[in-house]
């Protein structure tokens with residue numbers, strides 16, 4: 001069964017489960033959800049990523065909201081199986097041996113998508129190389145480059161060593177995986193054959209037939225770029241020459257390499273496709289909007305509700321459209337239960353007891369400047385007066401800042417300061433150590449899900465999709481998936497207009513968005529929640545019917561099958577699922 005996989009999915013991070021800390025945020029969660037949907041659909045796919053023995057990190061916050069990080073200790077052996085295949089790569093002239101650990105993702109009908117995490121912590125390897133599979137997004141530029149070489153070149157070689165000889169597609173999830181192109185070129189030419197001129201061109205044409213590239217980054221600065229000296233030192237002069245001959249300039253840009261080497265390229269939402277085409281006008285970039293894997297993100301009350309009303313929803317989440325037929329009273333009961341589960345969990349772990357009847361807004365994602373976690377605190381006076389007039393508000397935050405992201409850390413501290421100033425008027429809670437389990441509780445347990453990044457920086461965003469699945473409407477700036485998912489007063493509410501605000505000074509733009517956020521809270525969200533329960537529940541129900549039925553990874557994987565992996569063969573690429 002393993003040898004029959006046709007599609008390899010390479011990603012720097014994959015969120016397999018909460019107890020396996022090999023992911024940092026949305027990219028990894030998407031990768032995991034993609035593989036889980038592929039398993040449900042019977043798609044012959046295999047996943048590849050790195051094993052991070054020290055994980056991402058464990059976050060602790062002091063009374064001021066200052067973050068400190070601790071390496072995660074987790075038992076690799078408890079969660080993964082060591083396989084006996086071996087591969088190797090050369091880094092800075094040293095041979096680095098690679099082994100792999102397998103995690104089997106079992107789909108709804110029993111089909112398995114094996115996922116391999118590469119590990120170089122072996123006694124035969126040089127001490128510095130053994131560190132390479134230590135930390136996700138850790139270390140300096142050279143460390144990142146070596147990790148990406150390991151993922152791309154090591155990933156392809158490990159797949160071959162495992163016996164995957166029939167792979168037809170290599171899906172590069174973000175530019176991190178682009179060095180796979182070098183390994184595939186070498187396979188085309190045969191080891192040791194110098195790749196020059198027409199031979200290189202022919203081999204590259206062949207490689208391009210097999211690669212699919214998904215870009216996730218809407219700003220040029222977010223793309224991986226390495227100095228050529230560093231690439232030469234790491235991979236050698238011959239690889240650098242090939243990269244140059246394939247069009248690289250002084251800097252080695254992995255996005256550019258992936259763009260030039262792929263048969264199909266896509267952004268992760270309609271708007272992100274547009275933004276990517278503006279950034280890279282020479283390439284035919286399409287859109288396949290992200291999704292979430294419903295069975296992973298459903299809360300127990302909604303699982304029960306759907307099991308009762310929409311049998312088979314897990315295997316066919318497009319049928320969540322039929323949530324239109326669920327009675328509002330039943331939605332109400334499930335909503336209250338999901339909120340209760342969140343508030344219970346917060347009480348258990350933080351000792352804070354929140355009000356079950358107060359409007360509770362959730363905001364959880366990586367803490368980084370562009371997500372603007374503190375926007376809602378822009379004008380504390382206005383926030384206080386809103387609440388005084390209409391009813392209490394509770395805000396629940398969660399999210400880790402990357403250890404080197406000073407602005408992201410300062411945002412957490414600013415939330416703690418605002419919490420203190422607001423006192424009992426507006427309750428604010430910060431849940432430390434955000435991960436999949438808290439994500440599941442928070443997205444389902446809030447009454448409204450808040451999202452206010454600086455447009456167009458949210459390529460897609462997926463936490464709002466998890467919320468929608470559990471009947472939680474979004475209150476969001478029009479960016480990423482919300483361009484498609486937003487129907488005012490039907491699936492939630494928009495903050496401000498859809499439009500480019502980049503010509504504005506940052507302070508002006510933030511003031512504008514904050515004011516639009518207060519306006520919407522005042523005129524729509526608070527009155528609807530407190531005085532028009534029925535209408536509020538209709539919005540909850542429409543979030544499921546309109547959005548959960550579409551923004552799921554089953555629909556997304558099917559779109560990849562048809563558009564990216566090859567239309568004519570899409571059905572052949574699916575196993576019998578009886």
Ligand SMILES: *Cc1c(COP(=O)(O)O)cnc(C)c1O
Nearest residue numbers: 025026365435436439461462463
């Ligand atoms: C869903 C999820 C994310 C992504 O959230 P966005 O709103 O898309 O940024 C990040 N981290 C965790 C743990 C998640 O579950």
